[in-house]
Amino acid sequence: MDSVGVAAAAPDAGPGAAWQSKCPWGAPNTTSISCSLADVMSEQLAKELQLEEENAAFPEVVAVAEGPFITGENADTSSDLMLAQMLQMEFDREYDAQLRREEKKINGDSKVSISFENYRKVHPYDSDSSEDEVDWQDTRHDPYRADKPTTTPRRGFIGKGKDITTKHDEVVCGRKNTARMENFAPEFQVGDGIGMDLKLSNQVFNALKQHAYSEERRSARLHEKKEHSTAEKAVDPKTRLLLYKMVNAGMLETITGCISTGKESVVFHAYGGKSATEDKVIPSECAIKVFKTTLNEFKNRDKYIKDDYRFKDRFSKLNPRKIIRMWAEKEMHNLTRMQNAGIPCPQVVILKKHVLVMSFIGKDQVPAPKLKDVTLSSEDMKKAYYQTLNMMQQLYKECNLVHADLSEYNMLWHDGKVWLIDVSQSVEPTHPHGLEFLFRDCRNVSQFFQKGGVAEALNERELFNAVSGLNITADNEVDFQAEIEALEKMNEDHVQNHGKKLSTFSSDGDPPIYDE
Numbered sequence: 318m319d320s321v322g323v324a325a326a327a328p329d330a331g332p333g334a335a336w337q338s339k340c341p342w343g344a345p346n347t348t349s350i351s352c353s354l355a356d357v358m359s360e361q362l363a364k365e366l367q368l369e370e371e372n373a374a375f376p377e378v379v380a381v382a383e384g385p386f387i388t389g390e391n392a393d394t395s396s397d398l399m400l401a402q403m404l405q406m407e408f409d410r411e412y413d414a415q416l417r418r419e420e421k422k423i424n425g426d427s428k429v430s431i432s433f434e435n436y437r438k439v440h441p442y443d444s445d446s447s448e449d450e451v452d453w454q455d456t457r458h459d460p461y462r463a464d465k466p467t468t469t470p471r472r473g474f475i476g477k478g479k480d481i482t483t484k485h486d487e488v489v490c491g492r493k494n495t496a497r498m499e500n501f502a503p504e505f506q507v508g509d510g511i512g513m514d515l516k517l518s519n520q521v522f523n524a525l526k527q528h529a530y531s532e533e534r535r536s537a538r539l540h541e542k543k544e545h546s547t548a549e550k551a552v553d554p555k556t557r558l559l560l561y562k563m564v565n566a567g568m569l570e571t572i573t574g575c576i577s578t579g580k581e582s583v584v585f586h587a588y589g590g591k592s593a594t595e596d597k598v599i600p601s602e603c604a605i606k607v608f609k610t611t612l613n614e615f616k617n618r619d620k621y622i623k624d625d626y627r628f629k630d631r632f633s634k635l636n637p638r639k640i641i642r643m644w645a646e647k648e649m650h651n652l653t654r655m656q657n658a659g660i661p662c663p664q665v666v667i668l669k670k671h672v673l674v675m676s677f678i679g680k681d682q683v684p685a686p687k688l689k690d691v692t693l694s695s696e697d698m699k700k701a702y703y704q705t706l707n708m709m710q711q712l713y714k715e716c717n718l719v720h721a722d723l724s725e726y727n728m729l730w731h732d733g734k735v736w737l738i739d740v741s742q743s744v745e746p747t748h749p750h751g752l753e754f755l756f757r758d759c760r761n762v763s764q765f766f767q768k769g770g771v772a773e774a775l776n777e778r779e780l781f782n783a784v785s786g787l788n789i790t791a792d793n794e795v796d797f798q799a800e801i802e803a804l805e806k807m808n809e810d811h812v813q814n815h816g817k818k819l820s821t822f823s824s825d826g827d828p829p830i831y832d833e
């Protein structure tokens with residue numbers, strides 16, 4: 318019943334609260350990578366992202382623009398660190414220019430001149446004071462350099478008459494180089510060169526400078542990677558662009574907030590807009606599942622997809638980003654099969670890359686509670702059980718699928734019935750581990766309903782047989798599982814010998830349909 322579910326739902330039902338406490342988009346922070354909803358909707362941001370995307374599409378442009386902080390596809394000016402550094406450089410450059418003007422004004426044509434050299438902000442990568450510098454970097458298009466490289470020395474000489482020392486003097490120059498090492502990034506250990514009166518030749522200095530520079534680039538990149546992998550960065554700029562495009566196209570009205578942040582996905586609520594094609598109606602409320610583009614969590618899911626023959630040919634050739642898209646694609650296909658079989662589940666609206674839009678199970682932005690979070694009357698509990706049993710049978714028989722992550726966490730209670738969600742990992746029963754997955758599903762379901770007081774609930778072995786139509790007779794779990802594995806092996810052998818799978822496992826006929 319509705320009154321049971323919608324109001325309760327402690328952890329999930331309050332998108333507002335969850336949004337503020339957990340959600341990284343909650344606090345407005347203009348310099349942070351994490352984005353606010355305003356960002357998601359921001360036209361300017363979208364334009365920037367569009368530009369970025371276009372840049373990525375034309376690598377030669379990127380190559381030309383390659384500067385200290387833009388590294389190939391990681392081109393991203395949205396990090397605090399980078400922005401701060403870029404601003405600092407800009408500031409330093411302006412400051413130095415101002416100094417130069419002051420210097421010139423004071424000195425005029427006077428023979429005796431003063432110098433503000435010591436007050437200059439010499440940027441670690443920006444210092445060039447020697448014409449015989451061995452250039453270690455193609456600086457033709459370096460955007461972080463002064464527009465016109467200084468060709469005349471800032472201070473060509475010191476001293477008078479025969480005591481004159483030019484800046485090319487080895488000792489002075491060497492000491493100066495040593496001192497300039499202090500300008501390397503703070504985390505670059507240079508030791509006490511000045512104390513030792515170390516004199517570095519230009520060549521050595523250049524090599525060190527290059528090393529310091531690449532070290533800093535490397536650590537900046539590592540830092541970036543770390544940032545992107547935290548939960549807050551689940552929605553990266555490219556995803557934001559995708560979401561923005563959906564809103565811009567009128568397909569979605571507004572994206573209201575985040576419903577769930579999981580290890581592998583982030584789910585948003587949105588109000589549906591208008592469809593471009595007449596024949597398709599966009600639900601008034603939608604759920605947007607964004608599969609995370611951070612890869613770590615997906616590594617241990619390889620076995621689901623790698624052994625799924627539907628994806629077999631493609632798996633080996635794919636990069637991780639594409640594999641994540643495949644998860645989204647899988648979820649879409651599986652939901653469609655379920656929809657066709659009449660199983661209550663979200664209806665697919667659209668799939669774009671790793672973003673799946675589907676109908677929202679719930680009402681007025683409040684998602685339906687998970688079965689684990691809802692307190693059902695014993696009557697409803699029993700009803701939910703028989704419905705679940707039937708859905709598992711339909712899933713197996715009509716959809717040729719095993720959910721593979723079925724539990725009270727992935728069943729929602731809405732409109733007085735159970736809805737199945739989260740089917741990206743679902744596989745066909747003849748998947749090399751399909752029956753094991755089914756057995757695990759059965760164990761979760763049995764245990765949940767038995768604990769929930771449904772006396773009629775079959776135990777996991779009975780449930781397995783009821784769903785699969787197989788007749789495994791072992792009366793204990795260990796033997797039962799051994800038989801399951803034997804069946805799986807038989808199927809694999811069949812693949813080896815005949816080059817194709819058994820279409821189904823042999824059974825005594827259709828699984829019996831259980832009902833109240």
Ligand code: ADP
Nearest residue numbers: 577579581582584604663676677678684738739
């Ligand atoms: P995950 O892989 O992160 O578990 P799920 O598909 O289970 O992904 O979605 C996470 C949560 O988001 C669900 O537990 C549910 O609360 C909510 N959710 C997902 N899809 C929908 C939907 N279509 N309607 C309402 N809520 C949804």
Ligand code: MN
Nearest residue numbers: 726727738739
């Ligand atoms: Mn889930």
